[in-house]
Amino acid sequence: MTTTATAAPGAHLPEHLDFLWRSPEPEKAYDVVIVGGGGHGLATAHYLARNHGITNVAVLEKGWLAGGNMARNTTLIRSNYLWDESAGIYEHALKLWEGLEEDLGYPILFSQRGVLNLAHTEQDVRDSVRRVEANKLNGIDAEWLGPDEVAKVCPIVNVSSDIRYPVQGATYQPRAGIAKHDYVAWGFARRADEAGIDLIQHCEVTGFHVGGRDGDSVTTVRTTRGDIACGTLALCAAGHSSTLLDQLGIAAPLQSHPLQALVSELLEPVHPTIVMSNAVHVYVSQAHKGELVMGAGVDSYVGYGQRGAFHVIERQMAAAVELFPVFARAHLLRSWAGVVDVTPDASPIVGRTPYDNVFLNCGWGTGGFKATPGLGWAFADTVAHGRPHPLIAPFGLDRFVTGALVDEHGAAAVAH
Template identity: 80%
Template structure:
C-alpha cells in the first residue's frame, strides 16, 4: 500500500485542515490535552516512531487553552546545562519546523534582549552568557549603547528608577504565530491518521493493578495502552484522578495587546527587575506580559493591578508607548514547579506519562517537548534530554533551578 498523501481523501474545502472523527473504543496511545505540546507529541509519535493509533483528547477546541493565550517568545538562553540542552533542541527544531510541517508558522528570528538594571543583574547576566556559549548557544553581552543600537526605542537613560546597565542578547531567538503552529501540527497529525477529538473532557483515569488501562470521558470510556497527560495548569487535577500528586501550583498569567501600530519595535525586550516584556506581533500589535498572579487558581482571568503595574513598567522602558491604547487583555493558567523547570517523563502508574510544570515557558519548548515526550512514550523511558526533568528529582534533590532565567513571563 502506498503511503497516504496528506489531505488526499479529505473534502475540498479551503478551511478544512483536519477531520472531526468520533472516538474509537480503544487506542494504543491517548494524549490528554490538545494544545501545542499535545499536538507536537502526536506529530512526533507518527513522524519519529511510526505510532499512529493515537487519539488527542481536548475538552474544548484544539489549542484553545494556553496555546491560544501565550505571547509566543522563543529562546534557548537558559543557565543550566539541562535546560539549555532541551530548549536549544527545541530552537533548532523551530528553525526547520515550517519545512517539516509544510505549513507557514511565521517564525521570526528577531532576537531577544534580557535587560540588566543592577550590578547583581550584570553579574548574573554575564554568567549566563558564558554558560550559554559553553553549551553552544548563541549569546552576547551588550552595553547600554549596544542595547540602543539593537532596539532604538528602549530608554537607556541613567536618570531613571531602573537604569539599563546592559543586556544579554540571543540573536537566533524570536517569535512565531501560535495559531499557525498549532494548525500545522494538527494538520500533520491528522494526515498520519491520528484522531483529534475536540469537546471531549477526561473525567477519570482507569488504573488496574498499578497500570493505566483507559480514560473516562464526556463522550464515553476509551481504552488505552498508554496515556500521556499534557494539560498544563490542569495536570494536577488529572494526576489526582490516577491516584498521585504532582508538585505543581497553578496560577493565572495575564497578557495584553495594544492597538495596531506601524513597525516600531524590531526585537523582543524582557526585564526581570522592571518585570515586563514586550514584542510587536506580525500584524502590528504590541504584545506585553509580566509575572504571574500570586494566588492559585484555574481561572483564565487575573487581577487588574497586575495589568496596571505591567503598563507602568512598560512606560519606564518605552516612554513612546504612553500614547498607545490597550486593545484587549486575557489570561491563561500556568503550572509552576518548585524549581521553575518542567516535569516530563514517567509517573508512579505504569503506562501513564506526564508533561507539565513549564510555568511561563511552555510555548518556546513546543517542538522539543513533543520530540522528547514522544520518545518517552514510545520507549517507556526518557530521552536523554528530558531525563533530568523526571518526577523523582523532587525526592532525590537533583533540582534544575531556573528561577533566575524564568522569573518573568516569557
C-alpha cells in the same frame, strides 16, 4: 473528579478551519491516548507518527484544539537559559523551530528578531554575564551588550541614566524570536490528522480505570464521549494537570496560577526585537500585524480562571512606559490570562509516573510555548520507548525526592 476550569465563551473551532483536519468519533481503544490538545499534545502526536510510525493515537481535548495556553501565550521563543538541562531542551526546540515551517508544510510566521534581557543592577550584570558564558559553553548564541549597544539593537529602549532602573546592559540572543501560535497548532494538528491520528475535541476526561496485575497501569480513560481503552497514556494538560493527577492518586508539587498578557492597538513597525526586564518586570515584542504584545510574571494567587486583574495590568503598563516612553500614548486593545502550572524549581516535570503505562508532561510554567517542538520530539520518543529521552531525563518527578532540582527560579534566566 473532573477538571474544574471552564472554556472561554464561544469555545468552538472556527468554521474556516474545518477542512484542516477530521472531527472523528472516538474509537473504543487506541495504542496511545494523549490528554490535552494544546501545542505539546499536538506536537507529541506529530512526532509519534513522524519519528516512530505510531499512528493509532487519539488526542483528547475538553474544549477546542489549542484553546488553552497555546492560544493565550505571548509567543516568545528563545533558548538562553542558564542551566545545562534547561538549555539542552530549549536549544533542541529552537533548532526544530528553525526548520518547522518546512517540516509541517504550513506557515508559522517564525521571525528570528532576537531577544534582549536587560540588566538594571550590579547583581543583574553579574548574573547576566554568567549566563552568557554558560550559553557559549553550551553552543548557544549569546552576547553581552553595554547600554550604547542595547540602543543600537533597539533604539526605542530608554537607556537614560536618570530613571528608576537605568539599563546597565543586556544579554542578547540573535536567534530568538516569535511565531504565530495558532498557526503552529494548526500545522501540528494538520500533519497529525494526515497521519491518521484522531483529534477528538469537546471530550473531557472524567476519570480513569486502573488495572493490570498489581493495579500498576491505566487501562481505560473515562470521558464525556465514552470510555476509551489505552495501551499508553500521555498527560499534556498544562495548568489542569494537577486535577488529572488527583484522579490518579499521584502527588506532584504543582500550583496553577493565572498568567496575564495584553496587546495594544495596531502600530507601525517600531519595535525591532524582543525586550525583557526582570527589575521592572515586563517583556514587550511587536506582533506581525503591528500590535505590541506585553506580559509579566504569574499572578500571585492560585486559580484556574482565564481572566485578568487590573492591578497587574497597571504594573505591566507602568513598566512598559518606563522602558519605552514612545509607547506612552498607545492604547490598550485587550487583555487575557492563561492558566500555567508552576513547580518549586520553575522547571517542568516530564517522564514516568508510578503507573507503568502513564507518562507525564507538565510544570512548564511560563516557558511552554518555546519548548513545543523540542518537547514533542523528546516526549514522543519517551512514550514510544517507555523510558525518558536524555533531554528530558533530568526533569523527572523523582527529583523532588532526590533533591536534584533544576532551579530556574534561582537563575538569571527568568522563565518567559
